Amino acid sequence: MTTQPVHDGGALIPRPEKTFPALRAALAQVAPSRLAEMTSERDTVFTMATQANSFGPIAMFQLKWATVIEIERFPDTARRLHAAEHAAQSLDREDPAWRAAMDEIREILDGARAAVEGG
Numbered sequence: 001m002t003t004q005p006v007h008d009g010g011a012l013i014p015r016p017e018k019t020f021p022a023l024r025a026a027l028a029q030v031a032p033s034r035l036a037e038m039t040s041e042r043d044t045v046f047t048m049a050t051q052a053n054s055f056g057p058i059a060m061f062q063l064k065w066a067t068v069i070e071i072e073r074f075p076d077t078a079r080r081l082h083a084a085e086h087a088a089q090s091l092d093r094e095d096p097a098w099r100a101a102m103d104e105i106r107e108i109l110d111g112a113r114a115a116v117e118g119g
Helices: 020-030 032-052 056-072 075-090 096-118
Strands: none
Touching: 020 032, 020 056, 032 056, 056 075, 056 096, 075 096
């Protein structure tokens, strides 16, 4: 019989470096279903960076995926985000719960982004 791991609210894995190999390895652990999305986006971003002769798109790619991983490292935070995203997609925009869901999404994303930018 298999059981789900018990989490005490702590991180599942350490925060990875913002290199593509480290981010890919971390995503494989915390959200493997998103690996194809990351790889596809990486191909697009690297082409854009080459065409623009700029590292800007690569830096934004790294920040985006570091933020995704930061959220997914914490199961409770990931659950909160996914529930808020579901609510935002299914509720009418006139419903006050829609605004609350959007506020929750923004709070989680801002907190995760701040953590990876400062860490």
